[in-house]
Amino acid sequence: MTAKDNAGVKHxxxxxxxxxxxxxxxxxxxxxxxxIVRGTARSLEKGKAWIAKFPQQAHNFEIAVVPDxxxxxxxxxxxxxxxxxxxxxxxxxYEVKDNEKDMLIPAIQGTKDxxxxxxxxxxxxxxxxxxxxxxxxxxxxxxxxGHTYTDDSWNPVTYDEAKVSxxxxxxxxxxxxxxxKEVWNYVKEKKPTWYATTLCPSLILGPPMxxxxxxxxxxxxxxxxxxxxxxxxxxxxxxxxxPVLCDVRDVAKAHVLAVxxxxxxxxxxxxxxxxxxxxxxxxIAATYPELRDNLPDVSSFKYDPGDHFGTDNTKIQTKxxxxxxxxEKTIRDTIDRLLVLKKELxxx
Numbered sequence: 001m002t003a004k005d006n007a008g009v010k011h012x013x014x015x016x017x018x019x020x021x022x023x024x025x026x027x028x029x030x031x032x033x034x035x036i037v038r039g040t041a042r043s044l045e046k047g048k049a050w051i052a053k054f055p056q057q058a059h060n061f062e063i064a065v066v067p068d069x070x071x072x073x074x075x076x077x078x079x080x081x082x083x084x085x086x087x088x089x090x091x092x093x094y095e096v097k098d099n100e101k102d103m104l105i106p107a108i109q110g111t112k113d114x115x116x117x118x119x120x121x122x123x124x125x126x127x128x129x130x131x132x133x134x135x136x137x138x139x140x141x142x143x144x145x146g147h148t149y150t151d152d153s154w155n156p157v158t159y160d161e162a163k164v165s166x167x168x169x170x171x172x173x174x175x176x177x178x179x180x181k182e183v184w185n186y187v188k189e190k191k192p193t194w195y196a197t198t199l200c201p202s203l204i205l206g207p208p209m210x211x212x213x214x215x216x217x218x219x220x221x222x223x224x225x226x227x228x229x230x231x232x233x234x235x236x237x238x239x240x241x242x243p244v245l246c247d248v249r250d251v252a253k254a255h256v257l258a259v260x261x262x263x264x265x266x267x268x269x270x271x272x273x274x275x276x277x278x279x280x281x282x283x284i285a286a287t288y289p290e291l292r293d294n295l296p297d298v299s300s301f302k303y304d305p306g307d308h309f310g311t312d313n314t315k316i317q318t319k320x321x322x323x324x325x326x327x328e329k330t331i332r333d334t335i336d337r338l339l340v341l342k343k344e345l346x347x348x
Contacts, residue, residue, distance in 0.1 A: 017089030
């Protein structure tokens with residue numbers, strides 16, 4: 001679907017989780033492509049903070065307050081008059097006290113709720129869901145040397161396994177897997193009039209443009225990079241559990257292409273651009289004079305692609321025409337933005 005219908009009226013995109021790291025870039029990508037965006041936020045204050053950060057987009061942006069995405073009928077008002085849905089909202093954090101309450105139920109029920117709401121709005125024709133490489137890989141087998149993951153690979157985890165796990169990362173992977181399966185089960189059983197696309201990005205880096213109140217309130221992937229460069233990792237680079245990445249701007253672009261391309265209808269795409277190790281981020285950070293004293297010595301590190309699994313992103317390149325931002329640019333833009341953000345927050 002293009003940005004306008006045949007009469008020249010702009011299509012409306014509902015973006016869930018607009019104020020988050022991914023949701024912000026997805027919203028901006030649709031706005032820049034000429035769509036109207038209705039973004040969900042947990043409170044009016046958070047929605048207003050987003051608009052204040054991007055005032056140039058205010059004329060094509062609407063706030064829809066959804067305090068709890070797991071509540072019954074959570075999206076029933078927000079869905080009205082919408083043509084396209086980009087469901088980016090899902091919990092990702094390591095502070096899990098109750099596996100079901102903190103991670104599994106929000107991800108799965110949030111997906112069920114958005115699907116139920118879509119049933120109420122016959123205008124909806126395209127639905128894009130931000131899944132994850134977590135729904136692709138077999139976690140217990142990592143680093144799974146010699147294996148290549150594709151768009152058809154699925155994490156075999158079950159709800160019962162995740163419910164009792166003491167590994168927050170494993171529980172997160174389960175939440176994304178089970179939430180994405182809700183989408184495809186719905187499509188198979190209900191045969192809706194709209195088309196679904198799921199995107200499975202890996203670790204997402206790139207400049208964090210969402211409103212934040214402190215460095216501690218950054219999303220997890222940005223906190224991880226900040227920890228690498230702020231002195232907390234001076235004793236040595238931490239392990240890289242998921243050595244694959246994609247730039248958040250490429251993830252956002254993929255959402256727009258998924259809506260615009262006929263080839264994306266009812267398809268699943270592995271959304272990965274590069275393989276990496278934390279040592280490579282540190283090596284790039286070492287070219288910043290102000291960061292050198294914060295960093296461990298990684299001068300002897302040599303990247304070995306055979307040290308972990310492989311991935312095949314041919315499908316997203318051929319069907320969607322995706323091209324990817326070079327890895328070094330992604331890392332530099334991430335570091336640059338984090339340094340600016342730290343300065344801005346310190347000046348408050």
